[in-house]
Structure formats: C-alpha cells, structure tokens
Amino acid sequence: MTENFKIDQLPGRTIDLDGQECLFFSGTSYLGIAQNAHFRALLIEGMGQYGTVFGSSRNGNFQLRIYEEAEAKLAEFARAEAALTVSSGMLAGQAVVNWLKAQDFGFIYGPNAHPAIWQEPTLTLPQQSFDAWARQLPGLVSAATTQHIVIAVNAVDALFSIDYSFDWVHQLPDNQEITLLVDDSHGLGVIGPGGSGIRDRIPVRPNVRLIITASLAKAMGMPGGVIFANSETLNAIRRTAFFGACSPMPPAYLYAYCRATEIYRSAFERLLANIRRFENRVGHSDLFQHIPDYPVFYTVQDRLYSSLLANRIFVYSFAYPSPTDKPNTRIVINALHQPEDIEQLGDQLYGKT
Known part of the structure; x- marks a missing residue:
C-alpha cells in the first residue's frame, strides 16, 4: 500500500x-x-470581469454571454455540432444519464466505464476485454427488451493505457434507436487531431445518436465539464430540472479559454x-x-x-x-x-x- x-x-x-x-x-x-503562467494571467483578467464564481442558474432571466461564446469554441475544437458546459465532468455524465433514464432507455455498459456515466452508485461492469465485449455487442443490442438502447463506454482506458477501436459501431443493428454515450475525460485535449478528442474516431450511423461527455479538469485545466451532442439533444438536457438547478462553472475560466488557443x-x-x-x-x-x-x-x-x-x-x-x-x-x-x-x-x- x-x-x-x-x-x-x-x-x-x-x-x-x-x-x-x-x-x-x-x-x-x-x-x-x-x-501555465500565460493561462493564469488570462484567468486573472477573467476574474477582474466576472469575479471568482457565478452562482446563478444558467436558465435564469439574465445570462452571461461568455458561456455561449466558450461553448461554441469548445464545439469547434472537439469537432462537434454543439457543446454545453456544467460545473464538473461527473455532473456532465450524470446530467445526460438522468435525462436518458427518465425516458426509460435500456443501458449496456462497456468494461471500466467511468462512474460519471453510471446509472447508480454500484454497477457490475463487464469483466472481459473491450475487444471481446465489442464482438458480443451487436447480439446484446438485438436481444435488448427496450427499443431504444444506450451504449455507455469510455473513449480510452486511461487506467491501463489501452486504446479502443470504435469500428464495432458499423456492426450495430440498423433497426433500433441507439444512443452512444462516450466519456472522453482522458482523451479531450490529448488524442485526436490537435487534441480534439475522440469524435473523429467514431463512425457516423443514421440510427446512432452520439453524446460525448468530458471533464475539463484534466488536460483542459478548468474546473468544469462539457457535453457534446447535436443542438436538439443539448436543448432538451438544458430544459431539465437537473441542469437548471445546478450552478455553472466559473465564467472567468471560460474567458481565459476563449483567449488561449x-x-x-x-x-x-x-x-x-x-x-x-x-x-x-x-x-x-x-x-x-x-x-x-x-x-x-x-x-x-x-x-x-x-x-x-x-x-x-x-x-x-x-x-x-x-x-x-x-x-x-x-x-x-x-x-x-x-x-x-x-x-x-x-x-x-x-x-x-
């Protein structure tokens, strides 16, 4: 020990x-x-304009423009349609999971899936390798008792430094609605072109909706989390009480991020x-x-x-x-x-x- x-x-x-x-x-x-001294200097500038924290709801009757500005920049960086920031990576995952659970979707979890995207505090995750699990996945989806299935996985295995292939997305049934929920906390900022994350490695399928969540406190160096998805999905999550009741991440960090390319x-x-x-x-x-x-x-x-x-x-x-x-x-x-x-x-x- x-x-x-x-x-x-x-x-x-x-x-x-x-x-x-x-x-x-x-x-x-x-x-x-x-x-990083240059980022910290930008953060001090941001605190001069926005203070140290913003404790109001993002759905209040006045809103700070810096959130939309930073979310547009994050989405562009991650090659996603849109982005929504929250106060932590754990909250990013749970905001998505709670929204999906409310619609009675069935969940299938990959090996070592991060607790941020768990439905409950304790789960029994698959014990085989990711590749072995992925080979079984089309059958697991076909056998599911709910029409809409959520497949919840990590982008990479950062604990054991194992890369994941997402070629199995091509093999998923095309007659079911599928949401692929990917935690990219340990990929955003360090994998993909320029550190853009996992998005470019995941095949596009018309019946597979992709939602990516990530902590911004890893490579990106900010106390917050982010959800990447299409605008319709993010607007629906934003309308939930779960999101509306949460304080957002400190705006000074997003001010710094927007100037830190x-x-x-x-x-x-x-x-x-x-x-x-x-x-x-x-x-x-x-x-x-x-x-x-x-x-x-x-x-x-x-x-x-x-x-x-x-x-x-x-x-x-x-x-x-x-x-x-x-x-x-x-x-x-x-x-x-x-x-x-x-x-x-x-x-x-x-x-x-």
Whole structure:
C-alpha cells in the first residue's frame, strides 16, 4: 500500500515532499494548464470581469454571454455540432444519464466505464476485454427488451493505457434507436487531431445518436465539464430540472479559454514531444503497456513506485476507483516536463545511455 502524502502546493513538473523536491510523473494535468503562467494571467483578467464564481442558474432571466461564446469554441475544437458546459465532468455524465433514464432507455455498459456515466452508485461492469465485449455487442443490442438502447463506454482506458477501436459501431443493428454515450475525460485535449478528442474516431450511423461527455479538469485545466451532442439533444438536457438547478462553472475560466488557443496548441506540441522522447527510452521494453502518443504508461510492477520514489521521482500508484481495488501504477508525462526530466526518468528505469 502506498503512502498518502499531504502537500501545500499544486504539483507541476516537480513536487515538494517533506522539503525534498521530486520529479512529478503523476496526475491528470496532461497539458500543464493549471501551472501555465500565460493561462493564469488570462484567468486573472477573467476574474477582474466576472469575479471568482457565478452562482446563478444558467436558465435564469439574465445570462452571461461568455458561456455561449466558450461553448461554441469548445464545439469547434472537439469537432462537434454543439457543446454545453456544467460545473464538473461527473455532473456532465450524470446530467445526460438522468435525462436518458427518465425516458426509460435500456443501458449496456462497456468494461471500466467511468462512474460519471453510471446509472447508480454500484454497477457490475463487464469483466472481459473491450475487444471481446465489442464482438458480443451487436447480439446484446438485438436481444435488448427496450427499443431504444444506450451504449455507455469510455473513449480510452486511461487506467491501463489501452486504446479502443470504435469500428464495432458499423456492426450495430440498423433497426433500433441507439444512443452512444462516450466519456472522453482522458482523451479531450490529448488524442485526436490537435487534441480534439475522440469524435473523429467514431463512425457516423443514421440510427446512432452520439453524446460525448468530458471533464475539463484534466488536460483542459478548468474546473468544469462539457457535453457534446447535436443542438436538439443539448436543448432538451438544458430544459431539465437537473441542469437548471445546478450552478455553472466559473465564467472567468471560460474567458481565459476563449483567449488561449495558442496556449493549448503549444502545450499539446510540447506534450507530444515529451511523450515521444520517453517512448524512445522505453523502446520495445515489456515494462509498460502504452498507447502510442498517449501520456500514460501503465505497469504491473507496483514496486516501481517505491523504487522511483527512493530516487526522488514520484509516480501515480493508488487503488482506483475504490479503496478496495488493486493499486494502479502508471507514469504520466505532461507538457511541463523538460527533456532532462524525461532523460532522468529513463536513466532510473533503464540505466544511463
């Protein structure tokens, strides 16, 4: 069991543990936006105009234009028809799930589907691999007792760094209404063209409605969540009491986002360069399981955590999503890392080159 450290600063490329500086290869701030000085300067500008929080309903009798401006920009970035922001990724998933549940749709869950898109606090998810599950999916859909089926999956498996193919969408029955609900929390900002997310990888079918949800607190570096779908779907979700009763994400962040195109582009390029530098050190080693050009490197060797920590390198290693799960040990690269950081990590793992 790994030790739980309590610290008083936000990690970036390093972390202070009991007065000792360690390289930090953990967390989910893949683009380093939370520690990006240029983004923080824009955020201060935004707070000057909008304050620190907006506690009113988005459906109130006065509304801030910045939400529509940012949602249009997010939709364009993610190659979606429209976007709707909420205060967290968990709320994004639950806003969609509650709207679908109210219509008595049947749900089919993929392996390791994120709790944000669960119907209830405890679910029994499929235990086979994603590919094996996908091969069974057309039969599962055909055998469903409800006419409209919701298929709820993750965009990628970020816990174990496993890529998912969505070619199985072509094999789904064409005589049923299907909603494909995809949690892209660990893909938005880091996969797809320019970090645009999973949208371009999912085939379009006339009877399959696509809804993508994501946390904005990962790569995008903002306290909020987003739903991508067609305008009709998002308008229906917006009319629910679930959405209307929720406070929105702080508008200052969306102000900063609308002015940070170059910041995100540059951070994505740095992240990609860092990933590829570490991929070159990893080579064909069987120590890690890894999606090419993805910042997560999973290992079954949990002892790697203590070994690296002894050499002042902190990596991700704890039980997730529940305390009773097996520890998940992985190295996470971010855009803040310098080339020498990557080389130091490689030296500790494989020896000096």
